[in-house]
Amino acid sequence: MRRRLPGRRRGGRPPLPAGFATIWTTVALDLVGFGIILPVLPLYAERFGASPTTVGLLLASFSIAQLLFAPVWGSVSDRIGRKPVLVLSLVGTAVGSLVTGLAGSLPLLFLGRVIDGMSGASVSVAQASVADLAPPQERARLFGLLGAAFGVGFVAGPALGALAALGGPRLPFLVAAGVAGVNAVAALRRLPETHVDRRAPADPAPPPLDRPPAPAGLTRLLLIAFASLVAFSAFEATFALFGERRLSFGPASTGVVFTAVGLVLVAVQTTLVRPTVARLGESATLRAALVVNAVGLALLAAVHSWFLLVPALLALVVGQGLAQPSLTSVVSGRARAGQRGRALGIQQSAGGLARVVGPIAGGLAFEHVGTGFPFLAGALVMGLCAVAVHQ
Secondary structure (H helix, E strand, O other): OOOOOOOOOOOOOOOOOOOOHHHHHHHHHHHHHHHHHHHHHHHHHHOOOOOOOHHHHHHHHHHHHHHHHHHHHHHHHHOOHHHHHHHHHHHHHHHHHHHHHHHOOOOHHHHHHHHHHHOOOOOOOOHHHHHOOOOOOHHHHHHHHHHHHHHHHHHHHHHHHHHHHHOOOOOOHHHHHHHHHHHHHHHHOOOOOOOOOOOOOOOOOOOOOOOOOOOOOHHHHHHHHHHHHHHHHHHHHHHHHHHHHHHHHHHHHHHHHHHHHHHHHHOOOOOOHHHHHHOOHHHHHHHHHHHHHHHHHHHHHHOOOHHHHHHHHHHHHHHHHHHHHHHHHHHHHHHOOHHHHOOOOOHHHHHHHHHHHHHHHHHHHHHHHOOOOHHHHHHHHHHHHHHHHOO
């Protein structure tokens, strides 16, 4: 009879590190709050006379503020610890949502979104917390589970926002502020401090991100993170138009497809990441995932029927579900312990910039070159990223 190893669950999967569940819940609730606001904000802004362009700028103001401040908060968490920065981020989210909900003019709306964006360090700092807790062989698995919190947030958030909107146009923002405030109090009481070296003196001159002896420089990895997400976000931005032109999709059909994509993405991140990384290693998993992404995008460009759409989307979603946690795991593993928060903050900023560049580039390519070109170009970018991954 085989004896189970101590500290391992049946099937060889180790238990989650102490404190991980609290970190996961913190991120999930933060994303629920974000999901509450996102669908109703454009209509709310119209009450103040915002034009479609102004609504776009309002949404972009959050991303721009987050892009600028995520590396700052990551560096601060390297110095003073993860817990105070996460709690401060949640308090800032509560304040930003409250200002938005109580705003009486467009300038106050912009102020609320900028405050919320400036406070948006929760994801990168939570990732740094997970990297502090996780043994190297478990990092990718835990990042995959953390990624599943996004799916929870973006399914539950809009549903709560729609229900809250029945009580008035301001109520969703006040609910989001309440969720963030309660989350901040719970985090203050329950969240562990994971960065045990936070009191260590800082280096007088921090080394560049791609300093040897890292086998693959962090700068290269951050460029891969940016370029691959540009390709994927171009797909997200143009797929509804593509489906309408090629497959006569309407809003309902597109919504069903994106819901299915989200569910499969969560399934991949919770079930496939660990065995794949255990078999191939982090870098090889990342390279393989990018290749699968490229195949999926190339197949998608040739789609004219459901027969090819299903395998194309399946390849793309499986590739993306493996790529994101393995990339974050490689970045955190390459970074020195004292710079982990900074590196993951820069990765988050690179992702934010990619989500600005990708939709613009995809829309231009779709309109001026052809319906399948954003996907063909994305396949090429994913392939180049795969080549750039080093062991």
